[in-house]
Amino acid sequence: MIHPSYVELMQVVNSDQTEIGEEPVINSRYSIVIATAKRARQIIGGDEPMIAKANGRKPLSVAVQELYEGKVKIVGEDDAIAEIAQEHL
Numbered sequence: 336m337i338h339p340s341y342v343e344l345m346q347v348v349n350s351d352q353t354e355i356g357e358e359p360v361i362n363s364r365y366s367i368v369i370a371t372a373k374r375a376r377q378i379i380g381g382d383e384p385m386i387a388k389a390n391g392r393k394p395l396s397v398a399v400q401e402l403y404e405g406k407v408k409i410v411g412e413d414d415a416i417a418e419i420a421q422e423h424l
Contacts, residue, residue: 339403341367348402348409361409367402370409374398 339347341364348361348370361367375394378384385406389397401407 339399344371344399344402347405366409370407371395371398371402374401374407 344367345361345364348367361370372395375398378394378397384397385401386397386404389400392400398407402409
């Protein structure tokens with residue numbers, strides 16, 4: 336079993352909310368799985384891990400630890416679209 340659990344990851348990812356009552360960034364296990372899998376694929380594709388002692392660890396374990404330590408942020412789809420639009424202006 337991978338540590339931390341998905342519940343702990345959801346708490347860490349959603350801890351950066353700015354306003355009380357704001358909808359959480361992540362509200363399902365599926366979202367955590369998709370985010371960690373995407374980051375693991377980036378690592379497999381050549382991206383450098385953002386944590387210390389990543390050598391010899393599997394990409395998924397590295398991705399989970401990066402999320403847990405707050406090295407990688409998950410943005411909602413609307414935020415991602417807005418960022419892409421800003422880059423093209």
